[in-house]
Amino acid sequence: MSLPGNIPYVWITSLKAKNASVSDGDGVVRLDRQYLFPLGDTLLTISSHTDETSNVYALMRGLDEPGDYNLAYKINQDIIMQGLLHTRGIISIKTIVMILISINLMSPVQAK
Numbered sequence: 001m002s003l004p005g006n007i008p009y010v011w012i013t014s015l016k017a018k019n020a021s022v023s024d025g026d027g028v029v030r031l032d033r034q035y036l037f038p039l040g041d042t043l044l045t046i047s048s049h050t051d052e053t054s055n056v057y058a059l060m061r062g063l064d065e066p067g068d069y070n071l072a073y074k075i076n077q078d079i080i081m082q083g084l085l086h087t088r089g090i091i092s093i094k095t096i097v098m099i100l101i102s103i104n105l106m107s108p109v110q111a112k
Contacts, residue, residue: 008071009040010062012055016048026052 003009013034016027025031028049035042045058052058075081 003036005039006071008068011035011040011042012045012052012058012062013042014045014047014049014052014055016046018046025049 011034013031014026015031016024022031025034026047026049043058043061045052045055047055
């Protein structure tokens, strides 16, 4: 089964130490085997295989809001949402966040 092609993937890869080689990888999986295909963004972390799930920054970066209108998250009325803004990738200097909000004529929307 192939993965959908319309989703912006972020591959969270890791080395077990700063001086680890590609074949060392995260101590379990080689670095060059930690993503399924070269499309998308890649985030390299320094952590062992068993510590990857506690890397909150990497997980939040991988679950970032989409920058494409067609993939925008839909927010219902009377829902309080919180998010974390950060740059995308090393060369990015700005973040574009697409969120679709349906509101009544008199509903307040507030961004802090």
